[in-house]
Amino acid sequence: MKLNEIRTRFAPSPTGYLHVGGLRTALYNYLYARQNNGKFILRIEDTDQNRKVDKAVENLIESLRWAGLEIDEGPGFGGAFGPYIQSERTELYRQHVTKLLEKGDAYRCFCTPERLAKVKEQNPNSGYDRHCRYLSDQEIKDKMDAGEAFVIRQKIPENGEIKLYDIVRGEVVFPFSEVDDQVLLKSDGFPTYHLANVIDDHYMQISHVIRGEEWLMSTPKHLLLYESFAWKAPKFAHLSLLLNSDKSKLSKRQGDVSVEDYRSKGYLKEALVNFLALLGWNPGTNEEIFSMDQLMKKFSLKKVSKSGSIFDTKKLDWMNGQYIRALSPEEFYALAIEYFPKETPWSETDRMKMFSLYQQRISRLDEIPEKVAIFTHEFPPMDNDTVRAIDVNVLTVLKVLRDLLVKEADFDQKIFVEKIQEVQKITGIKGKELWTAVRIGVAGQIHGAEINIIAEILGQQACLKRIEKVLHDFAGNN
RNA sequence: GGAGCAUUCGUCUAGUGGUUAGGACGCUGGCCUCUCACGCCGGUAACAGGGGUUCGACUCCCCUAUGCUCUACCA
Numbered sequence: 313m314k315l316n317e318i319r320t321r322f323a324p325s326p327t328g329y330l331h332v333g334g335l336r337t338a339l340y341n342y343l344y345a346r347q348n349n350g351k352f353i354l355r356i357e358d359t360d361q362n363r364k365v366d367k368a369v370e371n372l373i374e375s376l377r378w379a380g381l382e383i384d385e386g387p388g389f390g391g392a393f394g395p396y397i398q399s400e401r402t403e404l405y406r407q408h409v410t411k412l413l414e415k416g417d418a419y420r421c422f423c424t425p426e427r428l429a430k431v432k433e434q435n436p437n438s439g440y441d442r443h444c445r446y447l448s449d450q451e452i453k454d455k456m457d458a459g460e461a462f463v464i465r466q467k468i469p470e471n472g473e474i475k476l477y478d479i480v481r482g483e484v485v486f487p488f489s490e491v492d493d494q495v496l497l498k499s500d501g502f503p504t505y506h507l508a509n510v511i512d513d514h515y516m517q518i519s520h521v522i523r524g525e526e527w528l529m530s531t532p533k534h535l536l537l538y539e540s541f542a543w544k545a546p547k548f549a550h551l552s553l554l555l556n557s558d559k560s561k562l563s564k565r566q567g568d569v570s571v572e573d574y575r576s577k578g579y580l581k582e583a584l585v586n587f588l589a590l591l592g593w594n595p596g597t598n599e600e601i602f603s604m605d606q607l608m609k610k611f612s613l614k615k616v617s618k619s620g621s622i623f624d625t626k627k628l629d630w631m632n633g634q635y636i637r638a639l640s641p642e643e644f645y646a647l648a649i650e651y652f653p654k655e656t657p658w659s660e661t662d663r664m665k666m667f668s669l670y671q672q673r674i675s676r677l678d679e680i681p682e683k684v685a686i687f688t689h690e691f692p693p694m695d696n697d698t699v700r701a702i703d704v705n706v707l708t709v710l711k712v713l714r715d716l717l718v719k720e721a722d723f724d725q726k727i728f729v730e731k732i733q734e735v736q737k738i739t740g741i742k743g744k745e746l747w748t749a750v751r752i753g754v755a756g757q758i759h760g761a762e763i764n765i766i767a768e769i770l771g772q773q774a775c776l777k778r779i780e781k782v783l784h785d786f787a788g789n790n
Numbered sequence: 791g792g793a794g795c796a797u798u799c800g801u802c803u804a805g806u807g808g809u810u811a812g813g814a815c816g817c818u819g820g821c822c823u824c825u826c827a828c829g830c831c832g833g834u835a836a837c838a839g840g841g842g843u844u845c846g847a848c849u850c851c852c853c854u855a856u857g858c859u860c861u862a863c864c865a
Contacts, residue, residue, distance in 0.1 A: 325865045360864055425863075432862095437791045439861065463863050481795070490793045490861085498863040505865050529794060529860040552796080552858090559857060587802095590814095594803060598813045617803080620858065624801050627815040637828075672828045732824095747824030759826040 318350030319519045322376075323509065325357045326368030329570035330375035332623065333524065333554040333562055336588040340551060341522045342381045343589070343611040353516060354386030356397045357509070359502045369397075375571045379581050380604055385516075393516040398508050405503040408511055408541065409464050409496060417540040418496060419445055420462045422455050439492030440465070464497040466506070466533060474532045479520075479549035480616045486532040494533050506530060510537040513546055522549045522613070525620075549613050552592055552620045562623055578651065578677025583632040591621040601634060633675035644671050651680040653688055665769050669761040687769065691781055692756040701748060701758050702786050705741055709749035712738050714779045723772035725764040732764075753779040 320341040324334055345352040354376070356369055369387065376383065385391025395401060412418035421444040423431075431441050445467065447455075455462070473487045496507040503511075513521060528550045538545040554562040562569055568577070574584055586602055594617075595602075595610045602610065636644065641664065648667045658666070670683045686692045716731045717723075732750055736742045741749070751763050754775050760766070767775050 323865090327865085357865065363864070421863090428863085437861085461863095465863095484794070486794075492861080495863050500863075502863090504863070509865095524859095525795070526859060526865085550795090555858080557801085561858075590802070592802090596804070598804080600802090600814060619796050621803090622801060624815070627802065630815055633828090670827090673826075742824090744824050751825070757825090761826075763824080 318345055318348035319517055320345040320522055321353040321355050321518050323355040323357050324372055326365055328365040328368045329572055330372050331569050332571055335571050337524055338381055339588055343608050346608045351384040354383045358399045359508055379585055405507055405511055412540055417467050418464050419467055420452055421465045422460045422462045442493055461499045463495045463499050465493040466496050468493055474535055476531050479613050491532050506533050510534050514543045518546050520547045525550045525553050555620045555622045557622055579632050580635045583635040587628045587631050592617050629675040641668055647677055648680055651677050662769050686755045694756045698758050706749040706752055707787055708739055709735055709741055710753040710779045710783055717776055725768040728764050728767045753782050
C-alpha cells in the first residue's frame with residue numbers, strides 16, 4: 313500500500329437489502345476513493361447476532377455490483393486486511409479490549425439488564441449511571457469468581473470536551489458530560505459498533521470515514537478510542553440523511569427504500585446513481601446529467617450539503633426518462649425485453665419496432681407492459697374516453713377503411729397511410745377526427761404512438777379483425 | 791427532557807456583504823403535431839421569524855421557532 317493512500321469503506325450491517333441511502337453513502341465513498349486513485353473497501357458489520365439475515369451479504373454485494381460500484385477489498389474480493397466480516401474478527405477485538413482495561417480506559421460492568429432497565433425507568437433522560445465504574449479490584453474479582461456475566465464499558469472522562477473536525481460540517485464540539493460510558497464488548501463476547509469500527513478502520517488503514525449523520529453523535533466515543541490506542545484517527549465526513557416527503561427519515565413505511573425495489577421498477581442504474589449523487593452534492597454548475605466517470609472527476613466532499621434531502625421520485629422519473637431516451641435502440645431492447653411477456657408470438661423484429669415506439673414515451677421500464685397491451689391483447693380493452701369518442705363519423709371512417717383494406721394484397725405502414733388518405737377523400741372526414749377514428753379501430757385507444765406503425769406491426773388481418781369488432785359492437789348503437 | 795446538526799421557490803439546489811436571488815424537477819401557457827409523448831420557447835414560485843454588526847445583509851453574530859439525529863449488551 314502506498315503511503316497516504318486514500319482508503320474509504322462502506323460498512324453496512326447485513327439486514328437484508330441495500331437501502332438507497334446506503335447506496336448514496338457507498339457511492340460517495342466510492343467516488344472519493346476513485347478520484348484519488350484510492351481503494352474502496354466493503355466491510356460487513358454483523359456483530360449483532362440477533363439480527364442475522366440469510367443471503368443479506370449476497371444481496372448487498374449484488375446491489376452494489378448492479379449500481380456499478382467496484383469493490384477493491386471485501387468479503388470475496390480479496391485484500392490484505394481481512395477478514396472483512398466483523399464476526400470473524402472477534403479475537404482482535406478482545407485483545408484490544410484487554411489493552412483498554414489495562415490502561416484504565418474501560419471497565420467491567422456487571423449490571424444486569426434488569427437493573428439497567430430500572431435505572432432507565434427512574435431516570436429516563438440520562439444514560440448509564442456508572443454504577444460499576446468505581447468497583448474495587450476485590451469486588452470485581454469476587455463477581456468474576458462467582459461467574460457473573462459482564463460487559464466492558466468505555467470510561468469517558470468526567471470533565472472537558474472534545475472537538476471533531478468534520479469535512480462537511482466543520483468543527484463540532486461535544487462536552488464529555490453528554491457522552492455516556494458506552495458498552496464496547498457485549499456479554500456474548502461480540503463488540504459493539506463503536507469498538508469494532510474503530511479497530512477495523514485502523515487496521516484496514518481507512519483514511520476517510522464517510523458515513524451517515526446518525527453517527528455524528530457517537531463520534532466522540534470513537535475519537536476517544538483512537539486516543540486510547542494512540543492511533544491516528546481518520547478524517548470524518550458525516551452525510552445528511554435522505555428523507556421522506558414529510559421530512560422524516562426515509563423509511564420502508566412510506567414507499568420503496570431498497571435498491572432492488574428501484575431496479576425492479578425499471579429505473580436504470582445510471583439514473584439512480586446520477587440522482588443519488590445529486591441528492592446532497594452538486595458540482596457548482598448547472599449541469600445535472602453525469603456518468604459515473606464524470607462523477608468521479610467532479611465529486612467533492614467539500615461541496616456536500618449539510619441538510620437532509622427529500623427523495624423526490626418525480627425528479628428521479630424525469631432523470632430516468634433522460635437516460636432511457638439516450639439509449640441506442642439495441643440497448644433499449646435489451647432492457648425492455650425483460651418487461652415483455654415471456655411467451656409471445658411476436659418476432660424479434662416486431663418487438664424491436666414496438667419498443668422503438670415507446671422509448672420516447674416512458675420514464676420507467678415497468679411502464680412497458682401497459683404500453684404494449686395494445687399488442688398483447690387480441691382486442692385491447694377500451695377506456696371510457698375512448699368509448700365516448702365513438703360516434704357515427706368514427707364508424708363511417710372504419711367502415712370505409714375496412715372495405716379498402718380487405719382488397720389490398722400487400723400491407724405495410726405506407727399502404728396503410730395511403731388507405732387512410734383515400735378514406736379522407738371518400739368520406740370528407742379529415743385531420744384529428746379521421747385519425748382518432750383510425751386509432752379507435754386499430755388500437756382501441758384515442759391516444760398513443762404512431763398508429764400507422766402500430767398497424768404495420770399488427771398486420772393486415774389483426775387490423776381488420778379489430779375494426780370489424782368495433783363496427784360490430786357499436787354499429788347498432790348509432 | 792438533554793445534546794448535536796440543520797433551515798433559499800412545493801422538491802433538489804446555486805449563492806459566500808452590494809445579484810432583476812440563478813438552474814433543474816413539478817405545475818402551467820404556447821409552439822411542433824392525427825392524438826399522446828418527446829423536443830423547443832415562456833410563466834409560476836423562495837432567502838423561517840426577531841434582534842444586532844455594517845453605508846449595505848440570503849450571506850457575519852445572538853435569540854426564538856421548526857425539523858432531523860443521537861440519547862440500547864442495534865448498527
